[in-house]
Amino acid sequence: MKDCIFCKIIIGQLPSMKVYEDADTIAFMDIAKDVDGHILVVPKRHYKNILDCDSVTLGNVMDTVKRISNHLTENCGYDGVNLLNASDESAGQSVPHFHIHIIPRKRNDGIDAWPVFNGAESGIEEIYNKIVMDADISCVIPGLKDLWFRQSLLSDKQTMSYNNAYGGTIAFPEEAWQGWYDRWIVNHENKRFYRYLKDNKVGFIGEIAYHFDDEIQKYIANIIIKAEYRGRGLGDRGLKLLCRLAKANGIDILYDDIAADNPAASLFLKNGFVEEYRTDKIIMFKKKL
């Protein structure tokens, strides 16, 4: 990438003391002179950090990190290594090209490579409940180009049968994607939250969302599992995930107005929602998160 110092080092436009190079990665001495043997391992393709780096490249980088670490300890008189990485400016990243720092270590070398933290501000359980993950199902922000899945979800008759009272399927043509994306993903104003549910094996399986409804002044949840993936407890896991994420985002009470004949009512009851009121068309569920 133009203007990236590490990209310039990779193509030889800037000098470096190259320690190792293969097809996908390169390692060179860090110029900081802060500790003996400070090495940087970087992918040749430009990624900002671990957050946008694809997993194959990440694997290549880590293979190189291990190769160099073994070389340092087996051949160069070191006993161990510290691996350091800052991903994002918030974490102290100063060069926006993904890199892993290797700091070679000797027993009793007197180096303190562990960051000095300020002490935790919140209870460990509170943070745990916010960040605990489901190994099979993840929650991802769709890219604009991924909105074909939302289109297929909303246009699937069986999936949308719960919505029959309101017309069943919903058109989501490509012309509408950009406007929708700007509103829900880019400019969400903390009033709109939208994620795809992704099964690690199958791919996208549904959506979870909530938004603040200005008219009734409540946060309203939304969860749709594609019909072909129902009956496997995914709705339950998705709803639990949604409640946890809403709570993590500072929302106290989540509502959902589902069609009175929607069989998913039991899912909400099972997850601690209580019926606040019902009309002949809808049941309004409420949960204190």
Ligand code: 5GP
């Ligand atoms: P970060 O703060 O992003 O984790 O680390 C960036 C590292 O890159 C720093 O340790 C810094 O010393 C190193 N660095 C910055 N510019 C150059 C350069 O032009 N050449 C080399 N070899 N290292 C650099």
Ligand code: ZN
């Ligand atoms: Zn770069």
